[in-house]
Amino acid sequence: MVIAGGKFYIVDIGPEATEVISSWRVPMTRLGGLFITHLHSDHIGELGEFNLQSWAQGRDKPLSVYGPPGVERVVNGFAAAYELDRDYRIAHHGAEMMSADNWVMNPVAVPLEGMITPTRERRATMLKDGDLTVTAIEVNHSPIEPAYAYRFDYKGRSVVISGDTSKHFGLAEASKGADVLVHEAQAKHVIEIMIGAAKEANNERLRKIFSDIQNYHTSPVEAAEIANVAGVKLLVLHHFTPPPNNPILGWSFLRGVSAVRSRGVVMADDHMLITVPLSGDAKPKVGRMN
Numbered sequence: 001m002v003i004a005g006g007k008f009y010i011v012d013i014g015p016e017a018t019e020v021i022s023s024w025r026v027p028m029t030r031l032g033g034l035f036i037t038h039l040h041s042d043h044i045g046e047l048g049e050f051n052l053q054s055w056a057q058g059r060d061k062p063l064s065v066y067g068p069p070g071v072e073r074v075v076n077g078f079a080a081a082y083e084l085d086r087d088y089r090i091a092h093h094g095a096e097m098m099s100a101d102n103w104v105m106n107p108v109a110v111p112l113e114g115m116i117t118p119t120r121e122r123r124a125t126m127l128k129d130g131d132l133t134v135t136a137i138e139v140n141h142s143p144i145e146p147a148y149a150y151r152f153d154y155k156g157r158s159v160v161i162s163g164d165t166s167k168h169f170g171l172a173e174a175s176k177g178a179d180v181l182v183h184e185a186q187a188k189h190v191i192e193i194m195i196g197a198a199k200e201a202n203n204e205r206l207r208k209i210f211s212d213i214q215n216y217h218t219s220p221v222e223a224a225e226i227a228n229v230a231g232v233k234l235l236v237l238h239h240f241t242p243p244p245n246n247p248i249l250g251w252s253f254l255r256g257v258s259a260v261r262s263r264g265v266v267m268a269d270d271h272m273l274i275t276v277p278l279s280g281d282a283k284p285k286v287g288r289m290n
């Protein structure tokens with residue numbers, strides 16, 4: 001979630017995201033839009049539920065869903081799946097409270113101009129809303145084409161949020177001068193152990209999946225290198241594979257990072273709040289939602 005200019009914007013809506021968003025208790029009348037980085041299930045799986053819940057919680061306009069081409073199919077599919085539910089809610093609570101017009105999702109598919117290149121350096125403006133500009137940055141999550149990261153620029157401050165990507169210098173270039181880079185992280189040294197375990201268990205299917213996923217993700221050390229090239233003040237790692245469920249696993253996950261970037265790295269959790277002051281050159285502050 002990015003909060004700027006009195007509105008909030010969501011980036012990606014994977015399974016369980018709706019519950020986490022609800023726990024932040026933000027008024028749904030302030031929802032400025034939803035941005036989808038790419039159309040993998042773990043980034044879109046709760047679109048139907050989020051649309052329903054934000055509508056039930058008082059969203060007073062249709063939900064704009066921005067994303068790469070293909071987002072229309074995803075939106076229309078979820079809408080079809082939830083249409084009966086919409087009708088039940090209206091019948092139960094009354095059309096005055098549950099306006100069918102506000103339930104609507106509007107897909108906004110923004111393509112990238114020109115041909116795809118090995119360095120994937122295309123960008124596109126997704127939204128201009130007052131002082132806020134949201135730019136799509138092409139990343140490399142091949143064979144998912146295109147996949148985006150999003151840069152939010154607001155009054156001279158900026159935050160870049162990447163979904164999934166392999167180590168991508170185009171992302172570093174497009175993140176230059178940003179205050180915060182939110183970047184995925186896959187602990188490949190831990191995945192290697194899992195590959196070994198799958199081999200030992202004669203589970204060829206899992207072994208292959210663990211091997212395949214390595215070439216379209218970024219390790220924590222690689223993400224730190226990208227943050228350094230970009231010169232961002234704070235690197236926030238998120239979307240962990242495998243999820244480190246306790247502090248010691250967290251340290252294992254980050255092995256090697258401090259040698260590359262000794263400060264300005266945090267691992268995200270669902271209730272981390274990062275404040276980027278608008279005045280002066282203060283660093284982003286890491287706190288917690290309460």
Ligand SMILES: [Zn+2]
Pocket residue numbers: 040042043163164239
């Ligand atoms: Zn993912």
Ligand SMILES: [Zn+2]
Pocket residue numbers: 038040141144164
């Ligand atoms: Zn993905």
